[in-house]
Amino acid sequence: KQEVTQIPAALSVPEGENLVLNCSFTDSAIYNLQWFRQDPGKGLTSLLLIQSSQREQTSGRLNASLDKSSGRSTLYIAASQPGDSATYLCAVRPYTGNQFYFGTGTSLTVIP
Amino acid sequence: DAGVIQSPRHEVTEMGQEVTLRCKPISGHNSLFWYRQTMMRGLELLIYFNNNVPIDDSGMPEDRFSAKMPNASFSTLKIQPSEPRDSAVYFCASSLALMMWGVETQYFGPGTRLLVL
Numbered sequence: 091k092q093e094v095t096q097i098p099a100a101l102s103v104p105e106g107e108n109l110v111l112n113c114s115f116t117d118s119a120i121y122n123l124q125w126f127r128q129d130p131g132k133g134l135t136s137l138l139l140i141q142s143s144q145r146e147q148t149s150g151r152l153n154a155s156l157d158k159s160s161g162r163s164t165l166y167i168a169a170s171q172p173g174d175s176a177t178y179l180c181a182v183r184p185y186t187g188n189q190f191y192f193g194t195g196t197s198l199t200v201i202p
Numbered sequence: 203d204a205g206v207i208q209s210p211r212h213e214v215t216e217m218g219q220e221v222t223l224r225c226k227p228i229s230g231h232n233s234l235f236w237y238r239q240t241m242m243r244g245l246e247l248l249i250y251f252n253n254n255v256p257i258d259d260s261g262m263p264e265d266r267f268s269a270k271m272p273n274a275s276f277s278t279l280k281i282q283p284s285e286p287r288d289s290a291v292y293f294c295a296s297s298l299a300l301m302m303w304g305v306e307t308q309y310f311g312p313g314t315r316l317l318v319l
Contacts, residue, residue, distance in 0.1 A: 124307065133206075133293055133310035134245075179245065181308075189235065189258060190308065194244040 092117045094182055096193035103170055104201050111165040111196045113180035118158045120182045124190065125154050125165050128177045137178075138165070170200045206311035208294050214317045220282040223314045226275055227296030235308065236269055236279050237293040245293070251277065252299065284318045291315050 093116045103109050113123070122141050126134040138147045138154040140163070146155040153166040163180055177197045181190035207226040215221055227234050235250040249259040251271045259269070266285070271277040281288055291313045297306040 126310075133312045134295075134308075136307045136309070139307055189247050189250055191247075192237075192245040 092120075092182060092184060092191040094180060094191050094193040096180060096196050098196060099194065100197040100199075102199040102201060105170060105172060107170050108166070108168050109170055109198070111167070111178050111198070113163040113165070113193055115161045115163075115182045115191075117184065118161050119185050120158065121185050123156055123163050123180060123182045125163075126179045126181065128179060128195070134179065172200045172202050174198060175200050206294055206296050206309055208311035208314050210314060211312060212315045214319065215284055216319050217285055218283045220280065221284045221288075221316060221318075223279040223292050223316070225277045225279070225294030225311060227277070227294070228309055229275065231296035231298045231309075232274070233297045233299045233306070234271060234277050235295040235297075236277070237295065238290045239293060239313070240290045248279070286318045289316055289318050
Protein backbone atom coordinates (compact mmCIF):
# COMPACT_ATOMS: atom_id res chain seq x y z
CA LYS A 91 0.00 0.00 0.00
CA GLN A 92 1.18 3.50 -0.84
CA GLU A 93 2.48 5.46 2.14
CA VAL A 94 2.89 9.21 2.02
CA THR A 95 5.06 11.10 4.49
CA GLN A 96 5.43 14.82 5.04
CA ILE A 97 8.29 16.39 6.92
CA PRO A 98 8.37 18.54 8.94
CA ALA A 99 5.04 18.15 10.73
CA ALA A 100 5.14 21.82 11.70
CA LEU A 101 7.07 24.82 10.48
CA SER A 102 7.23 28.40 11.66
CA VAL A 103 8.88 31.11 9.57
CA PRO A 104 9.04 34.93 9.56
CA GLU A 105 7.09 36.79 6.91
CA GLY A 106 8.90 37.22 3.61
CA GLU A 107 10.96 34.07 3.87
CA ASN A 108 11.02 31.50 1.09
CA LEU A 109 10.26 27.97 2.26
CA VAL A 110 10.05 24.39 1.06
CA LEU A 111 7.65 21.69 2.18
CA ASN A 112 8.52 18.07 1.53
CA CYS A 113 6.46 15.05 0.56
CA SER A 114 7.73 11.52 0.01
CA PHE A 115 5.90 8.42 -1.19
CA THR A 116 6.87 4.76 -1.19
CA ASP A 117 5.48 3.58 -4.55
CA SER A 118 6.70 5.53 -7.56
CA ALA A 119 3.95 4.13 -9.79
CA ILE A 120 1.77 7.17 -9.45
CA TYR A 121 -0.50 8.85 -11.95
CA ASN A 122 -0.42 12.27 -10.37
CA LEU A 123 0.35 14.14 -7.18
CA GLN A 124 -1.65 16.98 -5.71
CA TRP A 125 -0.94 19.61 -3.09
CA PHE A 126 -3.79 20.86 -0.93
CA ARG A 127 -4.20 23.58 1.63
CA GLN A 128 -6.43 23.19 4.69
CA ASP A 129 -7.41 26.10 6.91
CA PRO A 130 -8.50 25.40 10.48
CA GLY A 131 -12.03 24.03 10.60
CA LYS A 132 -12.33 24.03 6.83
CA GLY A 133 -12.12 21.56 3.98
CA LEU A 134 -9.23 21.09 1.61
CA THR A 135 -8.49 23.39 -1.29
CA SER A 136 -6.46 22.14 -4.24
CA LEU A 137 -3.33 24.20 -4.95
CA LEU A 138 -1.44 22.34 -7.64
CA LEU A 139 -1.73 19.04 -9.48
CA ILE A 140 1.30 17.48 -11.18
CA GLN A 141 0.89 14.69 -13.69
CA SER A 142 3.46 11.87 -13.53
CA SER A 143 4.90 13.01 -16.86
CA GLN A 144 5.52 16.51 -15.53
CA ARG A 145 8.41 17.78 -13.44
CA GLU A 146 6.80 20.86 -11.94
CA GLN A 147 3.80 23.12 -11.81
CA THR A 148 3.61 26.78 -10.87
CA SER A 149 0.82 28.97 -9.62
CA GLY A 150 1.67 32.45 -8.46
CA ARG A 151 4.11 32.23 -5.56
CA LEU A 152 3.78 28.45 -5.42
CA ASN A 153 5.93 25.97 -7.28
CA ALA A 154 5.58 22.21 -6.92
CA SER A 155 8.14 19.76 -8.23
CA LEU A 156 7.94 16.02 -8.72
CA ASP A 157 10.72 13.43 -8.84
CA LYS A 158 8.94 10.15 -9.34
CA SER A 159 12.03 7.99 -9.38
CA SER A 160 13.06 9.11 -5.91
CA GLY A 161 9.49 9.27 -4.61
CA ARG A 162 9.60 12.94 -3.70
CA SER A 163 7.75 16.16 -4.24
CA THR A 164 8.40 19.62 -2.89
CA LEU A 165 6.19 22.64 -2.56
CA TYR A 166 8.09 25.90 -2.73
CA ILE A 167 6.43 29.04 -1.37
CA ALA A 168 8.11 32.30 -2.26
CA ALA A 169 7.94 35.44 -0.14
CA SER A 170 5.70 33.88 2.50
CA GLN A 171 2.81 35.89 3.96
CA PRO A 172 0.77 35.48 7.16
CA GLY A 173 -2.16 34.45 4.95
CA ASP A 174 -0.17 31.39 3.90
CA SER A 175 -0.55 30.00 7.43
CA ALA A 176 -2.42 26.70 7.07
CA THR A 177 -1.83 22.98 6.91
CA TYR A 178 -0.47 21.74 3.59
CA LEU A 179 -1.16 18.18 2.50
CA CYS A 180 0.14 16.23 -0.45
CA ALA A 181 -1.74 13.33 -2.00
CA VAL A 182 -0.75 10.78 -4.61
CA ARG A 183 -2.95 8.87 -6.99
CA PRO A 184 -1.82 5.43 -8.17
CA TYR A 185 -2.18 4.24 -11.74
CA THR A 186 -4.99 1.92 -10.76
CA GLY A 187 -8.05 3.22 -9.02
CA ASN A 188 -9.39 6.68 -8.54
CA GLN A 189 -8.41 7.28 -4.93
CA PHE A 190 -5.78 9.56 -3.43
CA TYR A 191 -3.43 8.63 -0.60
CA PHE A 192 -2.81 11.60 1.68
CA GLY A 193 0.18 12.59 3.79
CA THR A 194 -0.31 13.75 7.37
CA GLY A 195 0.40 17.34 6.46
CA THR A 196 2.74 20.16 7.43
CA SER A 197 1.33 22.88 9.63
CA LEU A 198 2.79 26.20 8.50
CA THR A 199 2.79 29.38 10.55
CA VAL A 200 4.06 32.60 8.98
CA ILE A 201 4.88 35.16 11.64
CA PRO A 202 4.22 38.83 10.77
CA ASP B 203 -21.50 26.38 -8.57
CA ALA B 204 -22.08 26.02 -4.83
CA GLY B 205 -19.33 23.44 -4.46
CA VAL B 206 -19.65 20.22 -2.52
CA ILE B 207 -22.35 20.53 0.12
CA GLN B 208 -22.32 18.54 3.33
CA SER B 209 -24.84 18.36 6.12
CA PRO B 210 -24.96 18.62 8.99
CA ARG B 211 -21.87 20.71 9.65
CA HIS B 212 -21.77 19.60 13.27
CA GLU B 213 -23.28 16.57 14.95
CA VAL B 214 -23.20 15.62 18.61
CA THR B 215 -24.74 12.32 19.54
CA GLU B 216 -24.64 9.67 22.20
CA MET B 217 -22.97 6.31 21.87
CA GLY B 218 -25.26 3.75 20.26
CA GLN B 219 -27.24 6.25 18.21
CA GLU B 220 -27.47 6.16 14.44
CA VAL B 221 -25.71 8.95 12.57
CA THR B 222 -26.33 9.87 8.95
CA LEU B 223 -24.04 12.26 7.09
CA ARG B 224 -25.10 13.70 3.77
CA CYS B 225 -23.27 14.94 0.72
CA LYS B 226 -24.25 16.66 -2.50
CA PRO B 227 -21.40 16.59 -5.03
CA ILE B 228 -20.70 19.23 -7.63
CA SER B 229 -23.13 18.91 -10.51
CA GLY B 230 -21.63 16.94 -13.39
CA HIS B 231 -18.99 15.19 -11.31
CA ASN B 232 -18.98 11.42 -11.61
CA SER B 233 -16.74 10.40 -8.70
CA LEU B 234 -17.49 10.84 -5.02
CA PHE B 235 -15.24 10.15 -2.05
CA TRP B 236 -15.83 9.91 1.70
CA TYR B 237 -12.87 10.64 3.99
CA ARG B 238 -12.37 10.70 7.73
CA GLN B 239 -9.83 13.00 9.39
CA THR B 240 -8.47 12.62 12.92
CA MET B 241 -5.40 13.99 14.63
CA MET B 242 -4.02 10.51 15.14
CA ARG B 243 -4.56 9.03 11.68
CA GLY B 244 -4.77 12.05 9.41
CA LEU B 245 -7.01 11.89 6.34
CA GLU B 246 -8.23 8.40 5.47
CA LEU B 247 -10.28 7.36 2.47
CA LEU B 248 -13.33 5.38 3.57
CA ILE B 249 -15.06 4.65 0.27
CA TYR B 250 -15.40 6.06 -3.21
CA PHE B 251 -18.02 5.82 -5.91
CA ASN B 252 -17.69 6.11 -9.66
CA ASN B 253 -20.93 6.75 -11.57
CA ASN B 254 -22.87 5.97 -8.36
CA VAL B 255 -21.27 2.53 -8.01
CA PRO B 256 -19.04 1.79 -5.00
CA ILE B 257 -15.58 1.01 -6.33
CA ASP B 258 -13.45 0.59 -3.23
CA ASP B 259 -14.82 0.34 0.30
CA SER B 260 -11.72 -1.21 1.83
CA GLY B 261 -11.27 1.84 4.01
CA MET B 262 -14.61 1.42 5.76
CA PRO B 263 -13.54 0.55 9.29
CA GLU B 264 -16.34 -1.77 10.35
CA ASP B 265 -19.73 -3.11 9.42
CA ARG B 266 -21.18 -0.31 11.49
CA PHE B 267 -20.30 1.99 8.59
CA SER B 268 -22.28 1.99 5.36
CA ALA B 269 -22.46 4.36 2.40
CA LYS B 270 -24.93 4.76 -0.41
CA MET B 271 -25.19 6.81 -3.54
CA PRO B 272 -28.74 6.43 -4.87
CA ASN B 273 -28.21 9.01 -7.62
CA ALA B 274 -25.56 11.29 -9.05
CA SER B 275 -26.45 14.18 -6.79
CA PHE B 276 -26.65 12.60 -3.35
CA SER B 277 -24.72 10.30 -1.06
CA THR B 278 -25.01 9.26 2.57
CA LEU B 279 -22.59 7.83 5.09
CA LYS B 280 -24.28 6.06 7.97
CA ILE B 281 -22.84 4.87 11.26
CA GLN B 282 -25.00 2.50 13.26
CA PRO B 283 -24.43 2.16 16.15
CA SER B 284 -22.03 5.04 16.75
CA GLU B 285 -19.12 4.82 19.18
CA PRO B 286 -16.91 7.50 20.78
CA ARG B 287 -13.95 6.42 18.62
CA ASP B 288 -15.95 7.45 15.56
CA SER B 289 -15.54 11.08 16.58
CA ALA B 290 -13.78 12.83 13.70
CA VAL B 291 -14.31 15.22 10.82
CA TYR B 292 -15.90 13.49 7.85
CA PHE B 293 -15.25 14.98 4.43
CA CYS B 294 -16.97 14.37 1.15
CA ALA B 295 -15.17 15.17 -2.09
CA SER B 296 -16.11 14.93 -5.74
CA SER B 297 -14.28 14.97 -9.04
CA LEU B 298 -14.83 14.53 -12.74
CA ALA B 299 -12.96 11.47 -13.98
CA LEU B 300 -12.90 11.78 -17.76
CA MET B 301 -11.60 8.26 -18.15
CA MET B 302 -10.22 5.61 -15.85
CA TRP B 303 -6.97 7.54 -15.58
CA GLY B 304 -8.26 10.99 -16.30
CA VAL B 305 -6.88 14.23 -15.06
CA GLU B 306 -9.01 15.53 -12.27
CA THR B 307 -8.91 17.57 -9.12
CA GLN B 308 -10.86 16.60 -6.06
CA TYR B 309 -13.10 19.26 -4.61
CA PHE B 310 -13.78 18.95 -0.92
CA GLY B 311 -16.81 19.90 1.09
CA PRO B 312 -16.50 21.78 4.40
CA GLY B 313 -16.80 18.58 6.42
CA THR B 314 -19.05 17.32 9.20
CA ARG B 315 -17.63 17.44 12.72
CA LEU B 316 -18.95 14.41 14.57
CA LEU B 317 -18.70 14.01 18.31
CA VAL B 318 -19.96 10.80 19.85
CA LEU B 319 -20.32 11.00 23.63
